[in-house]
Amino acid sequence: MSLVSRFPSHKDSIQIRQNPSVVINGLSHWFGKGSMRRMVLESISMEIDSGEVVLLTGPSGCGKTTLLTLIGALRNVQEGDLKVLGKQLFNSGRKTRQKLRRQIGMIFQGHNLLRCLTAEQNVQMGSDLLAGFSYSARRDQAREWLRAVGLHDQMSKLPHDLSGGQKQRVAIARALAARPKLLLADEPTAALDSVTGREIVDLLKRLALEQSISVLMVTHDPRILDVADRLLQMEDGKLVPSYG
Amino acid sequence: MKLTILQGRKIPLAWLLLSRQPLRLFVALAGICFAGILMFMQLGFRDGLFDASVTVHKLFDADLVLMSPRSMSSISMSGFPRRRLIQAMAHPDVLGITPVNWNFLLWRNPQTLSTRSILALGFEPNDSLLIDPELSRKAQALKSRGRVLFDELSRNEFGPIPLWFREGRIIETELAGKRVRVAGLVSLGPSFGADGNILTSRETFLELLPSTPPGSIELGLVRLNPEVDSEIVAASLSASLPSDVKVLTKNDFVEFEKNYWRTSTSIGFIFSLGAAMGFVVGCVIVYQILYSDVSDHLPEYATLMAMGYRLKTLFGVVAREGILLAVMGYLPAYAAGQGLYSLVRNFTKLPVNMDPERAILVFIMILFMCMGSALVAMRRLVDADPAEIF
Numbered sequence: 001m002s003l004v005s006r007f008p009s010h011k012d013s014i015q016i017r018q019n020p021s022v023v024i025n026g027l028s029h030w031f032g033k034g035s036m037r038r039m040v041l042e043s044i045s046m047e048i049d050s051g052e053v054v055l056l057t058g059p060s061g062c063g064k065t066t067l068l069t070l071i072g073a074l075r076n077v078q079e080g081d082l083k084v085l086g087k088q089l090f091n092s093g094r095k096t097r098q099k100l101r102r103q104i105g106m107i108f109q110g111h112n113l114l115r116c117l118t119a120e121q122n123v124q125m126g127s128d129l130l131a132g133f134s135y136s137a138r139r140d141q142a143r144e145w146l147r148a149v150g151l152h153d154q155m156s157k158l159p160h161d162l163s164g165g166q167k168q169r170v171a172i173a174r175a176l177a178a179r180p181k182l183l184l185a186d187e188p189t190a191a192l193d194s195v196t197g198r199e200i201v202d203l204l205k206r207l208a209l210e211q212s213i214s215v216l217m218v219t220h221d222p223r224i225l226d227v228a229d230r231l232l233q234m235e236d237g238k239l240v241p242s243y244g
Numbered sequence: 245m246k247l248t249i250l251q252g253r254k255i256p257l258a259w260l261l262l263s264r265q266p267l268r269l270f271v272a273l274a275g276i277c278f279a280g281i282l283m284f285m286q287l288g289f290r291d292g293l294f295d296a297s298v299t300v301h302k303l304f305d306a307d308l309v310l311m312s313p314r315s316m317s318s319i320s321m322s323g324f325p326r327r328r329l330i331q332a333m334a335h336p337d338v339l340g341i342t343p344v345n346w347n348f349l350l351w352r353n354p355q356t357l358s359t360r361s362i363l364a365l366g367f368e369p370n371d372s373l374l375i376d377p378e379l380s381r382k383a384q385a386l387k388s389r390g391r392v393l394f395d396e397l398s399r400n401e402f403g404p405i406p407l408w409f410r411e412g413r414i415i416e417t418e419l420a421g422k423r424v425r426v427a428g429l430v431s432l433g434p435s436f437g438a439d440g441n442i443l444t445s446r447e448t449f450l451e452l453l454p455s456t457p458p459g460s461i462e463l464g465l466v467r468l469n470p471e472v473d474s475e476i477v478a479a480s481l482s483a484s485l486p487s488d489v490k491v492l493t494k495n496d497f498v499e500f501e502k503n504y505w506r507t508s509t510s511i512g513f514i515f516s517l518g519a520a521m522g523f524v525v526g527c528v529i530v531y532q533i534l535y536s537d538v539s540d541h542l543p544e545y546a547t548l549m550a551m552g553y554r555l556k557t558l559f560g561v562v563a564r565e566g567i568l569l570a571v572m573g574y575l576p577a578y579a580a581g582q583g584l585y586s587l588v589r590n591f592t593k594l595p596v597n598m599d600p601e602r603a604i605l606v607f608i609m610i611l612f613m614c615m616g617s618a619l620v621a622m623r624r625l626v627d628a629d630p631a632e633i634f
Contacts, residue, residue: 074550074631101630102552112547112633114257116264121255128254129552135253158264178551 019086021182021214022048022071027080029066029237040066042237043080050181053205053215055225058234064218065186067234071216072104072184073097085181102129105175105213107185107204111167113159119146119170120155126177145173149203165196169203176207183208185217194223201227258564261537272533276573276610277580279526283519283606284581284598288588290515292596297436297505298498299595300363305342305372307474308332308481309497310464313490317504318363319437321346323460328489332464332481337472342371345449346462351440352418353403360401363438364392364419366449373443373465376430385427386445392419396429397593398440405429420452434593436505464489523609530569531617538562538624543633550630559622566618570611577610578603 029041040063048054056064069075071084073092082089087100105126113122124142127133133141146155149169159167168188175183185204189197201217201224208215217228225231233240262269297318310329314322329341345366350359367373369383385391394415396406406429408415415426419442432441450456468477474493482491492500506512538545545558581598588596 069631072550098549098552098554100552101550104552106550108547108633110633112543114544114547115541116260117255117257121260124255125257125548126551174551 020047020049021052021085022046022216023081023083024071025081027067027070027077027082029063029070029075029078031066040237041070044237044239046232046239048182048214048216050214051209051212053208053227053229054217054232055228055230056216056218056232056234057220057225058240060220062234063237064234068184068186068216068218071182072106073100102178103181105178105180105183107168107171107175107183107188109187109190111159111164111171111191113167113170113174115159118156118158119151119162119166122159122170123173123177126174129178142173142177145177146170148176148207149173164191165193165200168192168196168200172200172204172207176211176213179211180213183213183215185215185219187219187221188217189219189221189224197221197224258561258568261541261561262565262568265537268533268537272530272569273573273576275529275533276526276569276614277577279522279529279613280574280577280606280610281580281584282522282525283609284577284602285584285588286515286518286522287602287606288581288585288596288598289594290512290519291599291602292588292594293436293511293515294502294505296434296594298501299433299435300365300438300441301435301494301498301501303374303376303432304465304494304497305375305467306465306494306497307468308466308478309492309494310466310485310489311462311492311497313487315462315490317437317508318346318435318501319348321462323457323462324464324489326459326461326464328485329461329464329466331485332466332491335477335481335484337469337477338466339469340372340467342367342373342465342467343446343461344373344463344465345446345453345456347449347453347456348438349420349442349452350418351402351442353401354405354408354415354417355403358401359418360439362398362402362419362440362442363435364449364452365441365443366446367443369445372467374430374432379430379443382428382430383443383445386443386448388427389445389451390422390424390448391427391444392424392448393428393430393443394426395432395434395441395443397431397433399434399593402440422452424448424452433595519609523613526610526613527617530566530614531620533569534562534565534617534621535624537565538621542624542628545625546628546630546633549628550633555625558625558628562618562622562625563615566614567611570607570614573614574607574610577606581606 024044024046027041027044030037030039032038044067058064070077070082073089077090084100085103087096120142123145124138127138127141146152149172151166151169154162154166189200192200205227312322312324326343329343332338333341347364348361349364351362352359369386373379382393394405405415405426409426409429416423430443434440450458468474478491478493548558585596585598588594
């Protein structure tokens with residue numbers, strides 16, 4: 001509460017900017033309780049403009065994933081100001097976060113596809129979140145997305161019949177099928193070999209540009225840093241002032 | 245309207261979750277089916293036994309029944325003065341009466357020569373006894389002495405009487421130590437108290453059982469003017485007749501008998517308990533299946549929540565799994581129930597039928613079982629934390 005009042009002019013300052021997708025101001029986060037309480041994020045402040053591709057790197061355990069889950073509206077904000085797509089997440093309700101999540105595409109390290117659904121059905125779980133389309137329109141969209149990620153001939157395969165790269169492509173198609181305005185990716189290339197990883201990142205970048213989606217990607221992979229418009233580095237829960 | 249239905253259509257996740265794990269689905273369905281069959285059998289036996297206690301009662305051509313207040317059930321009928329039935333005739337709405345003698349006699353199986361107790365009904369062959377219109381023709385044969393009509397649905401222990409009779413053989417055997425001849429076949433059915441039935445004339449009956457006082461009968465059938473309410477007539481007869489006789493409507497007579505078996509025996513409790521066991525076993529199986537299904541797919545449910553699906557939607561998926569299991573488990577249980585009922589009918593000659601009320605009751609129990617288990621399994625869903633999947 002006190003932090004919000006500490007930045008009285010904040011609201012006005014956003015509107016002057018060209019609608020950034022993510023605005024973070026003094027965001028801190030702790031894990032654990034009592035004496036076990038440990039700070040994982042310390043006064044993070046940053047912005048992601050719409051259409052920007054931002055890469056977040058840093059040693060493991062530095063709080064990158066925590067930041068990602070906070071931006072993805074998967075966790076409660078404990079302290080600080082976090083606005084995603086114009087929605088304040090500090091003190092937000094479960095319902096607000098659930099609705100916001102529909103506008104955020106997420107790509108996980110493990111692809112997290114539904115094992116019982118075919119590639120096409122998995123992607124349609126994404127497009128089913130869109131209101132106002134008939135079933136067949138949503139199915140057609142799902143097929144379009146699979147075509148866009150180059151899997152038009154694997155549509156009716158179950159995840160366990162697909163290779164790692166193919167699964168990750170399905171996951172990308174699923175994330176994009178919900179037409180998000182912001183895409184969060186947590187080490188999407190970690191489980192892939194270098195060539196496939198490169199392909200996936202290029203694909204992500206191209207599709208994000210086409211749809212003018214902002215992307216925040218956490219990665220360890222030094223080979224893909226060049227796709228970023230901006231690089232952020234984290235260490236011990238803090239953003240390291242860097243080039244970019 | 246059609247458009248909104250089309251727009252609302254989603255991937256049938258519940259069905260896919262179940263059908264893409266055929267082994268688990270099979271185990272779940274086998275469990276539900278087993279529970280369903282158990283409930284069908286136990287409730288079927290229970291209702292069948294109660295219904296069986298009144299197979300003959302239902303067939304009487306009567307609106308009102310007079311019986312002794314000391315009669316407790318079909319297996320312990322006491323006599324009352326026949327005069328009471330004649331007195332009832334005085335009521336303007338009474339159209340006809342039939343005095344009936346009712347007792348158990350020893351029948352000798354003509355093939356094995358062993359004896360067994362059979363229910364014998366004695367009546368005047370010219371009176372109407374049963375609803376069956378054929379009977380008045382067949383009853384003419386009873387006018388000769390020592391003739392009986394044998395119930396072809398009687399249990400086989402009484403001998404192959406129907407078969408022999410149809411082959412044209414003359415069947416003479418011993419009833420209560422006296423020679424009788426089978427003069428025809430009727431169709432009544434064994435009841436709980438009686439494994440078989442024979443009909444005979446009042447005259448033969450008294451000869452077979454000379455200890456019966458001639459002025460005493462066990463049952464008086466009264467037929468009324470069809471336009472009057474039998475309850476009202478029963479009340480007015482009851483008021484005008486002395487207290488050595490009881491007036492019941494036919495429905496009350498049937499209920500009186502069923503009630504005896506329901507309250508004076510533990511049949512109802514035993515079979516209801518059996519059905520409850522089936523229910524509990526089914527609950528445990530369905531709960532196990534649904535709980536492990538939700539647990540196995542927890543990361544996937546969490547992913548869906550991270551994508552923006554509501555917890556309520558996910559609850560809906562589990563609930564639909566419950567409904568699907570209920571329907572898919574019920575259908576084979578119903579079919580198996582039908583088959584087993586006909587098996588039971590053939591072997592025990594008890595009137596065990598798939599009546600719609602029981603079919604619905606068992607379905608509701610199965611639905612309740614599946615939905616209850618789904619509801620408990622849903623609690624596991626709350627543990628699906630989308631923040632944990634990154």
